[in-house]
Amino acid sequence: MIVSRILISCFCCNIVLASCLMAQESSPPADLSHPFLQVDLSPKASPVGIPKVETLSPKQLQIVNLGRKLFFDPALSVDGSTSCATCHRPEHGFSSPLKLPTGVADREAKRHAPAILNRHLGSIQFWDGRMETLEEQALQPIETENELANSIEAVLKMLAESDEYKKAFDAAFDDGVTKQNLAKAIANFERALITAESPIDRFVTARESVLTKSQRQGLWLYESKGGCWQCHTGQNYADEKFHNTGVSWGVGDLGRSEHTGDESHTGQFKTPTLRNAALTGPYMHDGSIKTLREVVEFYNQGGTENPYLDAKIKPLNLTEQEIDDLVEFLKALEGRYIWENPKQAEVVGDLEGSGEE
Ligand code: HEC
Numbered sequence: 001m002i003v004s005r006i007l008i009s010c011f012c013c014n015i016v017l018a019s020c021l022m023a024q025e026s027s028p029p030a031d032l033s034h035p036f037l038q039v040d041l042s043p044k045a046s047p048v049g050i051p052k053v054e055t056l057s058p059k060q061l062q063i064v065n066l067g068r069k070l071f072f073d074p075a076l077s078v079d080g081s082t083s084c085a086t087c088h089r090p091e092h093g094f095s096s097p098l099k100l101p102t103g104v105a106d107r108e109a110k111r112h113a114p115a116i117l118n119r120h121l122g123s124i125q126f127w128d129g130r131m132e133t134l135e136e137q138a139l140q141p142i143e144t145e146n147e148l149a150n151s152i153e154a155v156l157k158m159l160a161e162s163d164e165y166k167k168a169f170d171a172a173f174d175d176g177v178t179k180q181n182l183a184k185a186i187a188n189f190e191r192a193l194i195t196a197e198s199p200i201d202r203f204v205t206a207r208e209s210v211l212t213k214s215q216r217q218g219l220w221l222y223e224s225k226g227g228c229w230q231c232h233t234g235q236n237y238a239d240e241k242f243h244n245t246g247v248s249w250g251v252g253d254l255g256r257s258e259h260t261g262d263e264s265h266t267g268q269f270k271t272p273t274l275r276n277a278a279l280t281g282p283y284m285h286d287g288s289i290k291t292l293r294e295v296v297e298f299y300n301q302g303g304t305e306n307p308y309l310d311a312k313i314k315p316l317n318l319t320e321q322e323i324d325d326l327v328e329f330l331k332a333l334e335g336r337y338i339w340e341n342p343k344q345a346e347v348v349g350d351l352e353g354s355g356e357e
């Protein structure tokens with residue numbers, strides 16, 4: 001029990017960027033010794049929004065690990081070809097490099113895959129907000145024809161028949177392999193996909209002079225003349241609300257109104273996060289804009305005129321230099337993945353099978 005307590009506290013430290021780990025280890029590894037890691041990153045103090053995880057039990061850690069295994073496992077698809085990670089790829093900010101990603105039998109998804117980053121801060125799922133919780137969302141791709149094209153029943157059967165999965169479910173949950181637990185494991189892994197500590201965070205939170213002149217200018221433009229903050233707001237640079245910016249107006253799908261049936265929602269899509277934007281292109285709900293520069297040019301011209309255009313979208317009159325600065329700002333939002341910290345993976349690995357405290 002003492003051992004697992006220490007392991008848990010180490011795990012937590014890694015998530016809160018190693019601040020307490022540093023207190024325990026006499027010589028912290030070089031990558032953890034950065035002064036930024038010593039600042040208070042509690043949710044209250046931080047714009048990064050690292051959740052308090054000090055209370056995670058070994059069981060909860062097992063749930064996250066099980067979710068990770070499920071997320072990357074093509075055995076969840078009908079023909080063993082596709083996993084969640086086929087379309088939500090870690091190296092692309094858990095988005096896809098394809099305009100419209102493909103699932104089983106190369107069937108194209110209807111929209112671009114959104115980046116699954118810091119979704120613990122999110123309150124509504126999909127570009128059109130048709131689902132609320134990550135748990136509810138997690139089961140849906142399993143049965144969608146152009147994603148995993150399987151049935152929940154078949155997946156539950158496969159999991160119950162696999163010694164490894166059965167053991168992992170029994171260790172993580174009191175009632176083993178169930179539909180609810182499948183959803184819970186995947187959703188809780190997604191909540192661990194936290195990205196933070198970008199140069200912008202280091203500047204804003206820790207007042208470190210890490211930004212170039214152009215990035216600083218871009219941050220200023222984001223907050224002033226660019227007006228980006230009006231929608232890309234909060235810790236995840238996304239208001240979790242729906243806006244019509246006119247992307248693919250007239251040729252694309254109708255977005256939120258298809259779900260709500262309310263005409264005033266026509267052409268509205270959920271504001272995506274800007275975190276790790278350099279990795280998540282192509283951009284927008286249909287992947288129709290290739291580069292960050294083209295995205296900023298799109299805003300500079302005032303989106304695409306249409307009867308439902310959001311009142312906040314107007315021509316910006318940015319100079320070429322200002323467009324470049326906003327692009328540099330966007331690139332400076334690339335942060336580390338907390339879950340990828342090798343120390344953390346090591347500790348989580350050690351906890352496997354240790355059961356309740
Ligand atoms: C074939 C590609 C593909 C596969 C496979 C896939 N997804 Fe997605 N995912 C998408 C697309 C496309 C969307 C956006 C759909 C929309 O908004 O209408 C999406 C949306 C999401 C969202 C919503 C994020 C947000 O910010 O709204 C989550 C969460 C998610 N997927 C998780 C998963 C999980 C978990 C799996 C595996 C069980 C999975 N996806 C499998 C393509 C895929």
Ligand code: HEC
Pocket residue numbers: 115222226227228229230231232242243244245247269270271272273274277280282283284285286292295296299310312313326330
């Ligand atoms: C009125 C709200 C609003 C404002 C203001 C706004 N955005 Fe957006 N942004 C959105 C919405 C909504 C989308 C998704 C649109 C779509 O997919 O059709 C989006 C998409 C993006 C994307 C694509 C991200 C991705 O993963 O696909 C980037 C980058 C972006 N905006 C940057 C900016 C910048 C830079 C500014 C300021 C110049 C800005 N936005 C101003 C609402 C807004």
